[in-house]
Amino acid sequence: xxxxxxxxxxxxxxxxxxxxxxxxxxxxxxxxxxxxxxxxxxxxxxxxxxxxxxxxxxxxxxxxxxxxxxxxxxxxxxxxxxxxxxxxxxxxxxxxxxxxxxxxxxxxxxxxxxxxxxxxxxxxxxxxxxxxxxxxxxxxxxxxxxxxxxxxxxxxxxxxxxxxxxxxxxxxxxxxxxxxxxxxxxxxxxxxxxxxxxxxxxxxxxxxxxxxxxxxxxxxxxxxxxxxxxxxxxxxxxxxxxxxxxxxxxxxxxxxxxxxxxxxxxxxxxxxxxxxxxxxxxxxxxxxxxxxxxxxxxxxxxxxxxxxxxxxxxxxxxxxxxxxxxxxxxxxxxxxxxxxxxxxxxxxxxxxxxxxxxxxxxxxxxxxxxxxxxxxxxxxxxxxxxxxxxxxxxxxxxxxxxxxxxxxxxxxxxxxxxxxxxxxxxxxxxxxxxxxxxxxxxxxxxxxxxxxxxxxxxxxxxxxxxxxxxxxxxxxxxxxxxxxxxxxxxxxxxxxxxxxxxxxxxxxxxxxxxxxxxxxxxxxxxxxxxxxx
Numbered sequence: 197x198x199x200x201x202x203x204x205x206x207x208x209x210x211x212x213x214x215x216x217x218x219x220x221x222x223x224x225x226x227x228x229x230x231x232x233x234x235x236x237x238x239x240x241x242x243x244x245x246x247x248x249x250x251x252x253x254x255x256x257x258x259x260x261x262x263x264x265x266x267x268x269x270x271x272x273x274x275x276x277x278x279x280x281x282x283x284x285x286x287x288x289x290x291x292x293x294x295x296x297x298x299x300x301x302x303x304x305x306x307x308x309x310x311x312x313x314x315x316x317x318x319x320x321x322x323x324x325x326x327x328x329x330x331x332x333x334x335x336x337x338x339x340x341x342x343x344x345x346x347x348x349x350x351x352x353x354x355x356x357x358x359x360x361x362x363x364x365x366x367x368x369x370x371x372x373x374x375x376x377x378x379x380x381x382x383x384x385x386x387x388x389x390x391x392x393x394x395x396x397x398x399x400x401x402x403x404x405x406x407x408x409x410x411x412x413x414x415x416x417x418x419x420x421x422x423x424x425x426x427x428x429x430x431x432x433x434x435x436x437x438x439x440x441x442x443x444x445x446x447x448x449x450x451x452x453x454x455x456x457x458x459x460x461x462x463x464x465x466x467x468x469x470x471x472x473x474x475x476x477x478x479x480x481x482x483x484x485x486x487x488x489x490x491x492x493x494x495x496x497x498x499x500x501x502x503x504x505x506x507x508x509x510x511x512x513x514x515x516x517x518x519x520x521x522x523x524x525x526x527x528x529x530x531x532x533x534x535x536x537x538x539x540x541x542x543x544x545x546x547x548x549x550x551x552x553x554x555x556x557x558x559x560x561x562x563x564x565x566x567x568x569x570x571x572x573x574x575x576x577x578x579x580x581x582x583x584x585x586x587x588x589x590x591x592x593x594x595x596x597x598x599x600x601x602x603x604x605x606x607x608x609x610x611x612x613x614x615x616x617x618x619x620x621x622x623x624x625x626x627x628x629x630x631x632x633x634x635x636x637x638x639x640x641x642x643x644x645x646x647x648x649x650x651x652x653x654x655x656x657x658x659x660x661x662x663x664x665x666x667x668x669x670x671x672x673x674x675x676x677x678x679x680x681x682x683x684x685x686x687x688x689x690x691x692x693x694x695x696x697x698x699x700x701x702x703x704x705x706x707x708x709x710x711x712x713x714x715x716x717x718x719x720x721x722x723x724x725x726x727x728x729x
Contacts, residue, residue: 197215197439197440197485198212198213198214198215199214199215199482199483199485199486200212200214200215200216200245200482201479201482201483201486204244204245204248205245205248206245206248206249206251206252206260207248207252207257207260209245210260211260215436216264217428217432217436217478218264218265219246219249219424219425219426220249220253220261220264220265220266220267220269221265221266221269222421222422222424222425223246223249223250223253223266223425224265224266224269224270225421226416226422226425227250227253227254227392230414231390231391231392231393232383232390232392232393232413232414233393233394233395233413233414233415233416234394234395234396234397234400234413234414234415234416234417235394235395235396235397235415235416235417235422235425235426236396236397236398236399236400236415236417236543237396237398237417237426237427237468237545238398238466238477238543238544238545239398239497239498239544239545240477240478240479240494240497241426241427241477241478241479241545242426242427242478243342243343243396243397243426244282244284244342244343244396245426246396246425246426247280247282247340247342247394247396250338250340250392250394251278251280251338251340253266253270254275254276254278254338254391254392255275255276255278256273256274256275256276258270258273274335275335276335276336276337276338276391276392277309277329277330277333277335277337277338278337278338278339278340279305279325279326279337279338279339279340280340280342281301281339281340281341281342282341282342282343283297283341283342283343283344283346283347284342284343284346286346286347287350288346288347288348288350288351288368288372289350289351289354289356289368291356291357291358291359291368291371292359293347294347294372294375294376295318295375298318298375298379299318302318302321302322302325305325306321306325309325309328309329309332311324311325311328311329313325317378318375318378318379319378319379319380319381319382319385320382322379322382322386323382323385323386323389326339326382326386326389326390327386327389329389330389335391336388336389336390336391337389337390337391338390338391338392338393339383339390339392339393339394340393340394341393341394341395341396342396343396343397343398344376344380344395344396344397345397345398345399346397347372347375347376348369348372348373348376348399349398349399349502351367351368351369351372352369352502353369353502353505353506353509354367354368354369355367356368356369358370358371359371393413395413398543398544398545399539399540399543399544400415400417400528400539400543417468417528418468418469418524418528419469420468420469420470420471420473422468423467423468423469423471423473423475424473424475426475426478427466427475427476427477427478428475428476428477428478428481429473429474429475429476430460430464430474430476433456433459433476433481434456437481437485440485441455441456441459442455443485443488444459444484444485444488447488447489448488448489448490458490459476459481459484459490460474460476460565461565461566462480462484462490462565462566462567463476463477463480463481463484463494463565463567464476464477464564464565465548465550465563465564465565466545466548466564466565467548467549467550467564468548468549469549470549470552470554470559472549472551472552477494477545477565477567479493479494479497480492480493480494480567492567492570492571493567494567494568495567495568495570495571495572496571499575500544500546500572500575502540503537503540503541503544503546504575504576504579506536506537506540507537507576508579510536510537512537513632513635513636513639514572514573514576514636514639515635515636515639515640515652515653516636517537517538517541517547517561518547518561518562518563519550519560519561519562519653520560520561521551521553521556521558521559521560521561522538522558522559522560522561523557523558523559524557524559526538526539527539527541527542527543527547527559527561538561541561542561545564545568546563546568546572547561547562547563547564548561548562548563548564549561550562550564569643570643570644573640573643573644574644576640577640577641577644580636580637580640581640590609590613591644591645593609594606594609594610594645595645597609598645598665598667598670598672599667599668599669599670601669601670601704601706603672603706603708603724607719607722610710610719610722611718611719611722613641614637614712614717614718614719615716615717615718627678627679627714630678630714631678631714634676634678634712635676638652638662638663638674638676639652642663642665642674645665649664649665649666650663650664650665650666651663651664651665651666659692659694661673661674661675661689661692661694662674662675662676663676666703667703668703669703669704670703670704670705670706671698671701671703671704671705671706672705672706672708673689673694673695673705673706673707673708674708674709674710675688675689675694675707675708675709675710676710676711676712677709677710677711677712678711678712678714679711679712679713679714679720680711680721681709681711681721682709682710682711682721682722682723683709683721683723684709684711685709685710685711685723686707686708686709686723686724686725689707689709690707694707695707695727698727704726705726705727706724706725706726706727707724707725707726707727708722708723708724709721709722709723709724710722
């Protein structure tokens with residue numbers, strides 16, 4: 197099987213004999229169900245391939261769709277004038293980049309249709325182009341804009357100065373927003389000349405920031421009917437890649453069931469509506485089958501520096517955001533002036549919908565899978581700890597100690613590590629803030645031990661356990677205290693019955709109490725005992 201890794205051209209995929217997961221039944225439903233749409237999906241999730249597929253469909257290239265679902269649905273195969281604007285691959289931190297790409301795009305299309313315009317404003321020129329093409333061809337135009345938000349994401353929170361200081365426009369972020377607002381306003385003025393419009397992107401910026409003056413598109417990002425429009429569903433995985441699943445399992449000494457379960461744990465878990473339809477990351481899946489190896493393919497292609505910047509600027513800790521319930525309004529729209537990280541975490545694919553409560557109409561947001569969780573925690577930990585010691589070496593030593601049930605060694609490793617970063621906690625006048633930093637520290641440490649089942653702030657009927665760590669032969673229940681004693685922590689584990697869920701577990705269970713000092717910034721009391729002793 198040939199894998200189209202890095203190939204987003206539908207024609208090239210079909211003519212080159214690459215595997216194509218057929219989405220054309222959903223595409224047919226989309227084009228027949230309206231005319232102006234917006235779709236938000238994480239990067240490398242197949243948005244560009246979707247745009248390319250639509251382009252070839254509207255160009256009437258019926259031969260490319262033979263054998264696909266749409267081949268038996270579409271009867272006309274009419275050819276429309278298609279305008280495809282792609283913001284991928286452009287560095288918009290250059291002040292003139294956005295205007296250069298818009299100017300080049302419009303000039304090339306004007307030359308193609310023999311049009312000369314005296315207008316200078318991009319939106320007005322594009323509107324005139326759409327009108328003239330409609331009159332010349334007798335057919336309305338199709339407009340496809342891929343990664344519409346990249347000119348804003350590239351400069352978000354950078355404070356790069358605007359090339360022109362006019363009124364309140366002082367940064368390149370504000371300037372690019374105003375340029376895009378003027379350009380996108382064409383869709384309202386040229387509505388009768390448009391057959392179909394699709395904008396794709398990672399984020400959905402608020403209406404007042406970009407789409408003002410624009411006929412509001414039908415946002416299908418959270419429409420359950422289109423959950424599988426990008427990405428790979430479980431049904432598609434099992435039907436299209438059945439042979440590859442077996443090959444991957446054989447290469448890694450796993451059964452078919454074990455292989456499917458690991459693929460799901462590693463790359464699945466994306467949900468784009470309250471229906472909670474599972475969607476796998478297509479980039480990671482194709483790479484995994486191509487290399488017959490389970491790696492963090494998607495996360496390794498780009499570090500979410502803008503998210504780390506947002507979290508830092510807003511003093512937000514990831515453990516205070518993950519696994520919580522939110523109304524849709526708090527994460528569906530991203531309002532660039534508010535600088536809230538939650539919507540960006542969701543729309544960028546680092547969080548996903550993990551549950552829905554219909555009674556209160558709220559959604560639980562959390563990491564979608566192991567690949568994203570481990571990658572995100574590693575990036576945040578590297579920024580947070582900034583230790584001279586190698587965190588990876590330290591984690592390996594800690595993992596070996598816990599796997600062997602050696603809690604004395606773990607105590608010394610933990611104390612030494614905290615002593616190296618204790619400056620973060622010393623001399624903090626606010627005890628609650630100090631405790632918050634300790635909680636975040638241990639959240640990151642425990643999440644980095646990703647080879648085990650790790651549960652941070654695990655809910656029980658009696659309360660919330662600070663941390664549970666499950667190893668092959670041992671289970672550890674941790675309770676942390678600030679400026680107290682380890683005995684108090686152990687007493688809470690006993691009184692709250694935190695060990696009860698493991699009563700029938702064959703593994704040896706340890707209760708571990710750890711107290712930290714806000715003065716020294718490290719462990720000041722540590723004790724443990726096997727359960728029932």
